[in-house]
Amino acid sequence: MTIDGSKIIHAVMEGSRIRDAKGIIPLFGVYLSLFFVQYYNKLSFEFEKKMGKTREKEAEKLLIEAAQECGYATFQGIRNSREWEELVVPMIGNREDQIFSFAAVAVAFGWGDLEVKELIPRENLTIRVSDSYEATGYLELHGHSDSGKCYMLRGVTGAFMDLLYGEDYPDGCFNFMAEEPFCRAKGDLYCEFIARRSSDQRIP
C-alpha cells in the first residue's frame, strides 16, 4: 500500500496543537517543540563559524552526529508509538514502506519536501529535497557555500537506514552514513542525500 503522507501531516498538525498541563507536546512517542527555523540555522552555522576553518570538518561531523543520533532515537520512538500503530501501520505493506513513512513524518515536521528517489534495501537510500530550511537559511545568512550545509537532513537520512538495516536498536546508529553531493547552498537545484553502509561506525 502506498503511504498517504497527507494523513500523517494531518495527524501531526492536530497532535501538535495538543499540549499537556505542563506545556509539553507528547506526540508520536517524543516530546515535540515548535520553533522558528532561523534558530536552528543560526545555531548550526554560527557554531561552525566559531569552530573556524581549522576545525571545519570537526564541526560538520558533530552537527551530523547530533542529528543522526536524534533521528535514530526519534524515529525509533515514533515507530513504537500508539499514533504510528494506529495511523501508519495499516498503510505499511512491506518493510521498506517504513522509510517512506519516516520521510512523510519529516515533511509533516516542516523539515522540507523530502522525496525518496531510490531505496535499495540494505544498501543505499537517496532522498531529494528541493526546499531544505538549512540550505535556505545558509544562503540567507552567508550566501553560497562550497560544500553541502544540510547537516540535520544528512544525519537523519543515515538514521533512517540505521533503523531499517542496521544492528538492532540501540546498537545500529552510524551503521550507515549519508553524503550530500548536491546542495542548494552551493548552487545546485536541489539537495540530495545518499546513505550507504559505513565501513566505520563513526564519521571518519
Added chain:
Amino acid sequence: MKHIDWRSELAREGHRVILSGLPIAMHCHHYNINLHKMVEDTLGEEGIHLLVEAAEMVSYYGFQSLLKQYKQIKTIKSKLELAGTIYQNCGLGILLFKKVGPTGGRIMSLSSHHVTGWLSKHGRRETPGCHFSRGWIAGVMGVIYNHPPGSYTVEEKECKMMRRDECIFLVKER
C-alpha cells in the same frame, strides 16, 4: 489568551509549517538536547552564549512579528500573557512572569521542554542549563518593553535540571 487564533497562527503552506508568518520546524527533545549538549561541551562558555543569543534573536523577531498581527494587544500585562501562551503553545513549557517591569524582573518556570528532555537523556546537571529559555525570555522582554535585542541579561538562579523545584530566571536591563 482569547485573542489568539492558534489554528490560523500555526498553519501549513505546502510542505512548510508557518507560525505567525515565519517558517518553523517541529523538533523533538532528542535533537534540541543533542544540539544543546554538543555546543556546550565543544565551546564551553562561548557555546552557552551562542545558545542564549540564538534563542534571543529568533524569539525577538518572532514575537515582534506575532504582535504586529494583533494590534488589539496593547497593554504590558496582555503582552506578557501572550508571551506565556506562545511559549506553552509551542510546547516549550510554562513561564510565569512575576514582578516584571521595564528594568527587569523575576520569571518562574514549573516545567519546560528542555528540562524534561535533558533529564530524560542525561539526568541531573550540576549547573543551571536552561540557556534556550534565558534567550527566549530576553527576546520577548525586548519586544514587550520596546528595547532592541541585547537589552536584557537573564540569569538562571534555580534550575530544574539540577533537580530544584522550579527554574527561576532573574532579568536585568543591561
